[in-house]
Amino acid sequence: MKVLIIGVDGATWDVLDQSVLENCMPTLQKLKQTGSSGILESTIPPLTPAAWTTCITGCRPHIHGVVDFKKYSFQDNSVKLVDTTDVQVPTLWHYLDQQGYSFACLNVPFTYPPFPLEKGIMVSGFGCPGTTAEFTSPPDFKSEIFSHIPDYSVGLGQERYPKRKYGLGNDEITFRTTMGILIRRLNQRLELAQFVQTDHPVEVMMVQFQPLDLLQHLCWPYMDPRTRNRYRWQRDQIFEFYRQLDHVIQQLVSMVNLAEGLVIVASDHGFGPLNFSIFVNQYLQRWGYVKRANPWSRLVRRTRRNIIKRTRSSGQKMSLQRKYPVNWSKTKAIAVRCPGYGAIYLNVKDRQPHGSIQPGKEYIDTIQDLKHRFQGLVNPHSGEKVFDRLATPGELWGNQEKYCEAYGDLLLLPKEGYDYHTSLKKRSHFIATLRDGPFRASIHYPQGMYVINGKDIKREYQTPAHIADLVPTLYSWLKISIPAECDGVPLLDVFEENPHCVQQKTQRFPSSYTSKDQNTPKIHEGKEALIGQLQNLGYLE
Numbered sequence: 001m002k003v004l005i006i007g008v009d010g011a012t013w014d015v016l017d018q019s020v021l022e023n024c025m026p027t028l029q030k031l032k033q034t035g036s037s038g039i040l041e042s043t044i045p046p047l048t049p050a051a052w053t054t055c056i057t058g059c060r061p062h063i064h065g066v067v068d069f070k071k072y073s074f075q076d077n078s079v080k081l082v083d084t085t086d087v088q089v090p091t092l093w094h095y096l097d098q099q100g101y102s103f104a105c106l107n108v109p110f111t112y113p114p115f116p117l118e119k120g121i122m123v124s125g126f127g128c129p130g131t132t133a134e135f136t137s138p139p140d141f142k143s144e145i146f147s148h149i150p151d152y153s154v155g156l157g158q159e160r161y162p163k164r165k166y167g168l169g170n171d172e173i174t175f176r177t178t179m180g181i182l183i184r185r186l187n188q189r190l191e192l193a194q195f196v197q198t199d200h201p202v203e204v205m206m207v208q209f210q211p212l213d214l215l216q217h218l219c220w221p222y223m224d225p226r227t228r229n230r231y232r233w234q235r236d237q238i239f240e241f242y243r244q245l246d247h248v249i250q251q252l253v254s255m256v257n258l259a260e261g262l263v264i265v266a267s268d269h270g271f272g273p274l275n276f277s278i279f280v281n282q283y284l285q286r287w288g289y290v291k292r293a294n295p296w297s298r299l300v301r302r303t304r305r306n307i308i309k310r311t312r313s314s315g316q317k318m319s320l321q322r323k324y325p326v327n328w329s330k331t332k333a334i335a336v337r338c339p340g341y342g343a344i345y346l347n348v349k350d351r352q353p354h355g356s357i358q359p360g361k362e363y364i365d366t367i368q369d370l371k372h373r374f375q376g377l378v379n380p381h382s383g384e385k386v387f388d389r390l391a392t393p394g395e396l397w398g399n400q401e402k403y404c405e406a407y408g409d410l411l412l413l414p415k416e417g418y419d420y421h422t423s424l425k426k427r428s429h430f431i432a433t434l435r436d437g438p439f440r441a442s443i444h445y446p447q448g449m450y451v452i453n454g455k456d457i458k459r460e461y462q463t464p465a466h467i468a469d470l471v472p473t474l475y476s477w478l479k480i481s482i483p484a485e486c487d488g489v490p491l492l493d494v495f496e497e498n499p500h501c502v503q504q505k506t507q508r509f510p511s512s513y514t515s516k517d518q519n520t521p522k523i524h525e526g527k528e529a530l531i532g533q534l535q536n537l538g539y540l541e
């Protein structure tokens, strides 16, 4: 194998610190010492679908089109779960396909349905409805997987993990059982990679591992270097998990001759403590931007929603008219998606079905007023400003109209230690402190990690990078031109000598590169269960 990319969801040097590397992860430690490494800046927002799609396209989310777990539509004021039909640019795999490389993309999140490619193998990861779906390309590769790995599961599998807000707890049996499942998930990916390499040798392989992200959500106090030594047996279990992860990395790396090849280990985002939750729509309601529906229509909405919930067979569109108890013709702005950032949508005439704001002056004035109000919010628990930075997509990327459907008309940019909610349920406080709760929660931080090691790569070198930079760096290493769609830049200073790399305008890929038609009902099968799992894991409200 020439190139191996190992994706470790949620990995950060803040957790995989020197002590963990020395005690539990000798392979990662060695790769770092004998290669180049650094902090890998994640996407806005630092969420798994956005960041891995950036990793495999070399484009930031406003270009590739996958911003978070769900995608909002102006046309019918609805959201739907993202999948590969939402990816607007060719991926690394399309490019390698075109260039004639053999490759395997194994378990990368939100690669369902797999892209229909000429050559190569794709096995969807986290975000795929499960093993009953057509999660491989070519489709008959699925039966090969089960003949080699009868218990193979996609992503995190179908297990019901503990809820994020309670964590994994202190029950040793539950703890050990969950660890056993997650370690098995690591080994399933290794076994998959090993049989691919034996039966269908490829030049470029990417393998992704999801369990570390879940563990950091569920076990933050036992993993945070500031607190882990207080919880001896839990910490030791986690350390055992790191050893298993390192063993898997070591086995994968052994497939590459580092004197000739290239290994990249990268994460999609980092992690850190979650201190405060902000209920954004409560503020919008107080300021008169969200108008509640009257009690009678709220009852009708709830009844209708429950019937639809029972009868809906697919995870297709979810109308916000049903989700929020809101009078849409009087509502002017609402936060629609708030996982790691706040996405505020204005309700604009002729853009959304019950638009109430006039485009032009009223639109601009509303954004200014909202900015002013949000900027003035102070956290009563800490005395600090709640929002450091607010921006419109136009201010961030130069085109408001083009990017506001994906990102919202106004973005409350992520602030470390904060998360944002859209709930309109009555509550006395709009900012909840989580610092003193029974379970110390965590959230994605933008600082992920990467290591690059192999032929022509500097040893013991450190430099920060952006996750969009990895794919252009790989193209440079392969000495192939960088497609015009990439907005990441190659990390030239990790090379011992400047490689041949030309930012070359390539031909636009034909539109047929995208996956099957979005209207194919088959790709929605099982998405209800997936939505349930994502909600349980805390990724969706």
Ligand SMILES: [Zn+2]
Pocket (backbone or CB within 6 Å): 009, 010, 047, 048, 213, 268, 269
């Ligand atoms: Zn992630």
